Amino acid sequence: MNPLVRLLALGTLLLAGGCASLSPQQRDRAQGIAVAARSTALDCDRADRCALDSPLRALGGQAIAESEAAGAPRHYATILDEGELSLVARLNLIRSATRSIDLQTYIFDTDDSARMVIDALLEAARRGVEVRLLIDQLSAISDLEMLGALSGAHANFQLRIYNPTFGKAKLNYFDYAGSVLCCFRRFNQRMHNKLLVIDGVVGIVGGRNYQDDYYDWDREYNFRDRDVVVAGPEVREMAANFQAFWEARRSVPAERLNDVGRTLLRHGVPPLPPANFLRPERVVRAAVEAADPQFVAEAFVAPALPVRSVAYVADLPRKHRRDPGPAATEPSLDRLIAGARSEVLLQTPYLVLSKPARKLFEDLRAGDGPPRVVVSTNSLAATDNPIVYAMAYKYKRRNLRALGFDIYEYKPFPTDPPVAPANLFSPAWTEGPPAVPRPSGATVSGSRAPGSRPGRRGDDGSEVEREVLRTETRPSLLGTRAVNRPLPVTRRGARMGLHAKSLVVDRRIGVIGTHNFDPRSENYNTEGVVIIDDPVFAERLAQSILRDTHPDNAWVVAPRQKAPVLSGLNYSLGKASEALPILDLWPWRYATNYAFQPGPGCPHPLTRHAARFRECYVPVGDFPEVDVGPKWLLVRMLTAFGAGLVPIL
Structure with missing residues (x-):
C-alpha cells in the first residue's frame, strides 16, 4: 500500500x-x-500497617531468616x-x-x-x-x-x-x-x-x-x-x-x-x-x-515443600524493542527439555509448535534411548480458542509419529477436576449452587449485579451470566464482542478447559508459569516461569499433570485402525496434504480420539503403545462432545487455509 x-x-x-x-x-x-x-489519610498508625496475621506471609519471613542463618537460599x-x-x-x-x-x-x-x-x-x-x-x-x-x-x-x-x-x-x-x-x-x-x-x-x-x-x-x-x-x-x-x-x-x-x-x-x-x-x-x-x-x-x-534450587526466569520489556535483546524463558525451557533423559511431561492449552520447538523435539527423539514425551492439552470441546486448536488438529500426525508425543486431550466435563464441591455447577441448578450461610460478623458490599440474568441459556446449553472476553481470545475487526470462543457442546452445564502451563523433566525439575510453549509466547509475549530443581516438588507437579491425563479427565489421541486396503496410500496422501500451506483438505486423518473402557481384561489405563490398547479403548471421533454441525467444516477450513497464521496464534 x-x-x-x-x-x-x-x-x-x-x-x-x-x-x-x-x-x-x-x-x-x-x-x-x-x-x-x-x-x-491512613487507616492505621502501627508499624506493621495493621496487617493480617498470616501463616503464609510468615512462611516468607521464615524462609528469609533460614537463608540468612544458613548462608544459602532456603525456599518453600x-x-x-x-x-x-x-x-x-x-x-x-x-x-x-x-x-x-x-x-x-x-x-x-x-x-x-x-x-x-x-x-x-x-x-x-x-x-x-x-x-x-x-x-x-x-x-x-x-x-x-x-x-x-x-x-x-x-x-x-x-x-x-x-x-x-x-x-x-x-x-x-x-x-x-x-x-x-x-x-x-x-x-x-x-x-x-x-x-x-x-x-x-x-x-x-x-x-x-x-x-x-x-x-x-x-x-x-x-x-x-x-x-x-x-x-x-x-x-x-x-x-x-x-x-x-x-x-x-x-x-x-x-x-x-x-x-x-x-x-x-x-x-x-x-x-x-x-x-x-x-x-x-x-x-x-x-x-x-x-x-x-x-x-x-x-x-x-x-x-x-522445602525445595532445593528455585529460579524465577522471566523476559524483560526489551523483548518488545525494535532490536530486542535475548529472551529469557524460551532458551531456559529449551535447555531443560533438551537435557531430558527419561521423561518430559508438558502441559499447555495450545499445542502449536514453532519451528525451533519442533526441531528441539525432533533432536530429542533422534537421540539414543529418547525420553517419553507426554503432552496434556485441550480438546476442541474444552478449548477456549478453536482457531488455535485447528492448527493442533492439522499436525496431529506429525506430533504423534514424527515427534513421538503421547497426547491427552482434556474433556470439557472432567469427572475428577481439582475443584471445590461448591463450585461444581450442576446442570440441574437454574439459580446457581445452594447458598452458603453467612458467618456471623461477615459483611458483603453490593448485591446481584443489575441486569444480570442467572439461568439464561447460551447457544451451547451452558448458563450464561455475562459476555466475557476470555484468555487469548480477541474481538474481530468487525466488532468488539468475543468471536473466538468455546464451541457449542452436546451437554449442558459449566465446562472446563486447560489453561495451565507446566513442565516436568525426569521427575526432577518442575516448571510453572505463563509460557504456552507456542510461537506467540516465543515471538510476541513476555513470559515468566518458576523453575524448581527438586525431585519431591517435581513428583508432586507430575502427579497434578497426570491427573489431568487420567481417563476420567481426558481422551487419548492415537492412530486410527488401519484400513484393510490402501492404508499406505491414505497415509502418504494425508502426509502430503498436511505439508501444504493451503488446501489441506484430505478427509481421512491419521489420528483420532479414544476413550478408555474398563473391564475384566482392562483394569487399568494403558498408553497408546500398549499391545492391548485397542482392546481397552474405543474411538470417539475427532471432536468428541462438540455439537459439530457446521463447526466441523469450520475446523477443516482453518486447517486447510490457516497454516500461515501459526506464528501469531
Missing part, C-alpha cells in the same frame, strides 16, 4: 474511532487532577491447583502485606473475584502499604469510570497500563483495524506475565489472571489452571523483574491515557463504582477463608 494512502486510511480509522490524542499539556492536567484527588513452594483456593491465597497475602504489593497481570476484569482483589489492594493502600498494579492494555479494565476512580484513589496506590495501543485503555473495532495498517507487531506484543509479590518475601506465579473463570466461579466455562506460591529470597528476583516492567516506557500511568485523561478533564475523579457482587455467598466464603489463620495454615502452609 502507498505510504500516503496508508496514512490517510489510518487517520480516517482513528478519527472514526474517536481516539484523538490529548496534548502533552492536557495529559499533565489530567494527571494533576488524579494526583490532587489522592487521599493521604506450594502448588495451587484449585481455583477458589488460589484466590483465597491472593487475598490473604494482600491483607498480610506490611510494606509493598506488586501485582502484574495480563487480564483484569471487574467481576466478583477481580473486585475482591481491587478492594483488598485499596484497603492495603489505605493501611499504608505501597501498592503498584500493572496490567496489559489489551485485556485491561475497560471501564473508564473504574480506571478514573483508581487513578485518584490513594497516594499509596498506583496503576499503570502496559503497551496501550493508540494511547488509550478502551479499544473499539476501528482500533483493531487501524493496528493492522500501522503497527500490527507492536499491537500483538503483549505482557503475558502474571506475578504477585508481597513484601519481597512471598510471590505467586502461574497461569491465572483476575477473572471469575480462573477461580471456578463462572457458570459457563472455567479454566483448569495452576499457580505456585514461592517463599524465600528468590522472590527478590521477581520484584526486580516487576520493577523493570514498571519503569519501561510502555508502562503508562492510567491517568495519562487519552480516554481516561479525557474522563478526568471532563468530570474530575469519579467515585469508585459500587461492588455489585453477582454471587455474594461465595464472596463471603472466600473472604472468611482468607481471614482464617487456621484455614490458611492447613490449605497453604502444611502442603508447602
Whole structure:
C-alpha cells in the first residue's frame, strides 16, 4: 500500500474511532487532577500497617531468616491447583502485606473475584502499604469510570497500563483495524506475565489472571489452571523483574491515557463504582477463608515443600524493542527439555509448535534411548480458542509419529477436576449452587449485579451470566464482542478447559508459569516461569499433570485402525496434504480420539503403545462432545487455509 494512502486510511480509522490524542499539556492536567484527588489519610498508625496475621506471609519471613542463618537460599513452594483456593491465597497475602504489593497481570476484569482483589489492594493502600498494579492494555479494565476512580484513589496506590495501543485503555473495532495498517507487531506484543509479590518475601506465579473463570466461579466455562506460591529470597528476583516492567516506557500511568485523561478533564475523579457482587455467598466464603489463620495454615502452609534450587526466569520489556535483546524463558525451557533423559511431561492449552520447538523435539527423539514425551492439552470441546486448536488438529500426525508425543486431550466435563464441591455447577441448578450461610460478623458490599440474568441459556446449553472476553481470545475487526470462543457442546452445564502451563523433566525439575510453549509466547509475549530443581516438588507437579491425563479427565489421541486396503496410500496422501500451506483438505486423518473402557481384561489405563490398547479403548471421533454441525467444516477450513497464521496464534 502507498505510504500516503496508508496514512490517510489510518487517520480516517482513528478519527472514526474517536481516539484523538490529548496534548502533552492536557495529559499533565489530567494527571494533576488524579494526583490532587489522592487521599493521604491512613487507616492505621502501627508499624506493621495493621496487617493480617498470616501463616503464609510468615512462611516468607521464615524462609528469609533460614537463608540468612544458613548462608544459602532456603525456599518453600506450594502448588495451587484449585481455583477458589488460589484466590483465597491472593487475598490473604494482600491483607498480610506490611510494606509493598506488586501485582502484574495480563487480564483484569471487574467481576466478583477481580473486585475482591481491587478492594483488598485499596484497603492495603489505605493501611499504608505501597501498592503498584500493572496490567496489559489489551485485556485491561475497560471501564473508564473504574480506571478514573483508581487513578485518584490513594497516594499509596498506583496503576499503570502496559503497551496501550493508540494511547488509550478502551479499544473499539476501528482500533483493531487501524493496528493492522500501522503497527500490527507492536499491537500483538503483549505482557503475558502474571506475578504477585508481597513484601519481597512471598510471590505467586502461574497461569491465572483476575477473572471469575480462573477461580471456578463462572457458570459457563472455567479454566483448569495452576499457580505456585514461592517463599524465600528468590522472590527478590521477581520484584526486580516487576520493577523493570514498571519503569519501561510502555508502562503508562492510567491517568495519562487519552480516554481516561479525557474522563478526568471532563468530570474530575469519579467515585469508585459500587461492588455489585453477582454471587455474594461465595464472596463471603472466600473472604472468611482468607481471614482464617487456621484455614490458611492447613490449605497453604502444611502442603508447602522445602525445595532445593528455585529460579524465577522471566523476559524483560526489551523483548518488545525494535532490536530486542535475548529472551529469557524460551532458551531456559529449551535447555531443560533438551537435557531430558527419561521423561518430559508438558502441559499447555495450545499445542502449536514453532519451528525451533519442533526441531528441539525432533533432536530429542533422534537421540539414543529418547525420553517419553507426554503432552496434556485441550480438546476442541474444552478449548477456549478453536482457531488455535485447528492448527493442533492439522499436525496431529506429525506430533504423534514424527515427534513421538503421547497426547491427552482434556474433556470439557472432567469427572475428577481439582475443584471445590461448591463450585461444581450442576446442570440441574437454574439459580446457581445452594447458598452458603453467612458467618456471623461477615459483611458483603453490593448485591446481584443489575441486569444480570442467572439461568439464561447460551447457544451451547451452558448458563450464561455475562459476555466475557476470555484468555487469548480477541474481538474481530468487525466488532468488539468475543468471536473466538468455546464451541457449542452436546451437554449442558459449566465446562472446563486447560489453561495451565507446566513442565516436568525426569521427575526432577518442575516448571510453572505463563509460557504456552507456542510461537506467540516465543515471538510476541513476555513470559515468566518458576523453575524448581527438586525431585519431591517435581513428583508432586507430575502427579497434578497426570491427573489431568487420567481417563476420567481426558481422551487419548492415537492412530486410527488401519484400513484393510490402501492404508499406505491414505497415509502418504494425508502426509502430503498436511505439508501444504493451503488446501489441506484430505478427509481421512491419521489420528483420532479414544476413550478408555474398563473391564475384566482392562483394569487399568494403558498408553497408546500398549499391545492391548485397542482392546481397552474405543474411538470417539475427532471432536468428541462438540455439537459439530457446521463447526466441523469450520475446523477443516482453518486447517486447510490457516497454516500461515501459526506464528501469531
